[in-house]
Amino acid sequence: VFQKRRVPETPTTCDMAKRARLSGVSPLARASARSKVEDVQKILKDADSDGDSLLSLEELQSYLGDYLGYGQLEIREFFNEHKSEVGKVDLAGLQRGFARLNPYLIGKRNGCTIWRKPGAVCAPGAQVNIEDLVDCKVYICDKTEQTFVDECSGCEVLIGPCEGATFVRDCKNCTFWVATRQLRTRGCTGCSFYLHSHTEPIIEASKELRFAPFAASYAGLADHMAAAKMDPGKNFWNAIYDFTGRADGANWRILSLGECRELELHDGDALGDWQCPSPELSHELLCTAPLTSDETHGQSMTQIPQTRPQLPEATGAKASREVVSDEVVPKAGPQPAPEAKNEAMTGGSGGGYPGATGGAGAVAAAAPAAAARQKSKFIKVRSLTPDSQGVSLFA
Numbered sequence: 001v002f003q004k005r006r007v008p009e010t011p012t013t014c015d016m017a018k019r020a021r022l023s024g025v026s027p028l029a030r031a032s033a034r035s036k037v038e039d040v041q042k043i044l045k046d047a048d049s050d051g052d053s054l055l056s057l058e059e060l061q062s063y064l065g066d067y068l069g070y071g072q073l074e075i076r077e078f079f080n081e082h083k084s085e086v087g088k089v090d091l092a093g094l095q096r097g098f099a100r101l102n103p104y105l106i107g108k109r110n111g112c113t114i115w116r117k118p119g120a121v122c123a124p125g126a127q128v129n130i131e132d133l134v135d136c137k138v139y140i141c142d143k144t145e146q147t148f149v150d151e152c153s154g155c156e157v158l159i160g161p162c163e164g165a166t167f168v169r170d171c172k173n174c175t176f177w178v179a180t181r182q183l184r185t186r187g188c189t190g191c192s193f194y195l196h197s198h199t200e201p202i203i204e205a206s207k208e209l210r211f212a213p214f215a216a217s218y219a220g221l222a223d224h225m226a227a228a229k230m231d232p233g234k235n236f237w238n239a240i241y242d243f244t245g246r247a248d249g250a251n252w253r254i255l256s257l258g259e260c261r262e263l264e265l266h267d268g269d270a271l272g273d274w275q276c277p278s279p280e281l282s283h284e285l286l287c288t289a290p291l292t293s294d295e296t297h298g299q300s301m302t303q304i305p306q307t308r309p310q311l312p313e314a315t316g317a318k319a320s321r322e323v324v325s326d327e328v329v330p331k332a333g334p335q336p337a338p339e340a341k342n343e344a345m346t347g348g349s350g351g352g353y354p355g356a357t358g359g360a361g362a363v364a365a366a367a368p369a370a371a372a373r374q375k376s377k378f379i380k381v382r383s384l385t386p387d388s389q390g391v392s393l394f395a
Contacts, residue, residue: 005210019067021119025126026068031102033275054088055079068103071115071326106138107131114138115326117267118220130157130186137301139265139324143224147180158216161228177263179225185209192255194263195237196278200293204243204368210259211254213237213285215319218265225277232277239290245305253309258317266325276307281319286309291356 027043047055047063055063057079064070065162078100082093103120104127114136121128122143130138138157140147145339146164149157155174159166162180171189179196187304188206190392195201203209213235225232242251260281262275279285 003031007154007381019062021066021117021212022068023119025123026103027121027128028068028101028103029123031098033099035095035098037091037378038099039097041091043101044094044120046093052088054086054090055094056088056282059100060089064101064230069115069120071113071117071139073113073326074115077112105129105131108132109136109155111237112136116142117326118224120141126161136255137324141218141220141265141267143227148181149176158218158265160221161224161230163228175261177214179214179216179228181230182331183373192261193237194260195235195302196225196232197236198234198240199241200236202241202243203252206242206244207251210237210255211240211252212255212260213281214278215260215276215281216263217274219267221275222277232279232364234291235278236291237287239293242306244254244302245306245307250307250309254286254312256315256317257281257286257311257319258310258315260286260319263317264321264323266323268326283312283314320345 023170030039031043038078040094044053049059049062057122060075060079061072064075065072065329069093071274079098082089082097084090084093089185089344094117103116106114107129111134116128116139118141118377120142121140124145126145126146128140128147130148130152133152133155135154136152138155140159141155142160144160144162144164147159147162149159149165149168152171154172157174158175158177160179162178164180165182165184166178166180168176168178168183168185168191171185171191172188173190174188175194179192179198182199183195183197183201183205184204185191185193185202186204188203188209191206192209192210192212193201194212195213197263201211212389214237236252240252244251262276262281280359290339305366
């Protein structure tokens with residue numbers, strides 16, 4: 001009588017004990033293309049739960065997702081790109097993609113979705129750099145000390161409460177949800193800002209910018225704003241000072257309510273409540289007079305024209321709300337097309353990465369190569385009516 005031998009299975013994320021979220025500086029803070037093999041081995045050992053010197057998808061989800069606060073879509077893409085012939089990531093594969101795992105430096109990507117969840121980048125002195133991205137979605141759902149966004153195109157970026165300054169430079173056709181002590185832009189064109197700023201925002205050498213009050217939600221946002229000492233009722237979002245202002249018109253305007261997009265983020269499949277501590281968007285809020293500040297920016301010396309735009313017209317349209325959930329469990333088989341009256345659900349592509357979207361009601365076409373990969377598992381719902389000083393840790 002022959003008895004079939006049972007081969008032990010690799011533990012799944014359900015079998016593994018969930019690792020507690022990191023507190024402090026990420027062990028990947030210095031990850032770069034120049035990292036020594038010993039540093040890569042240390043991370044491999046820390047993430048390897050079964051001691052086989054290989055990393056399964058589940059082990060990466062536990063280490064990068066549960067422990068370090070990365071998004072499931074990004075983890076799945078990394079695994080698919082760097083796994084070996086045995087179906088797991090070995091030391092060589094981890095070293096190849098090591099620079100991409102630096103939580104504070106997000107750059108040189110196309111059509112990707114990147115999450116940094118609470119605890120991922122909030123270490124004291126940490127600086128977040130987002131650069132050279134095309135058609136990407138970046139959700140920094142954490143408190144930061146200073147943030148730089150450079151040379152991005154067609155991207156959507158959420159930056160959680162920033163205790164210092166947020167610099168946005170040389171970006172085109174991007175949408176930003178930003179809560180910061182101070183916003184400074186330079187060389188930007190065609191970008192929208194849903195802004196909470198505790199000082200007058202400064203723009204320079206920029207044109208066709210659009211502004212509205214901050215309108216985003218994720219679990220822990222209110223706590224992050226409180227920790228950053230931000231008062232939701234004190235917002236200089238429309239007190240714009242333009243260092244390249246002109247007398248014959250403004251380089252920026254205020255969005256109408258029907259153009260506004262609220263962003264609601266959820267960590268996982270379960271949806272919760274809207275958790276934005278800022279006032280609800282309304283036509284009256286968009287038309288409110290700007291707050292005044294004691295800061296002068298040198299206006300009395302330079303006499304730069306500050307032409308304000310006309311106020312938006314009341315059209316009766318409401319702001320749309322986009323609901324995005326990080327992928328947790330892959331769904332098998334094709335998904336049925338949604339039936340929508342006031343809702344539109346769209347999926348992205350690229351190894352589970354959502355593609356770019358245009359303005360409200362428009363979805364940009366994904367690249368042919370990306371379309372062949374796995375569909376993302378998030379949804380977007382539109383027109384829902386309810387309602388670093390640089391400590392350069394990566395260097």
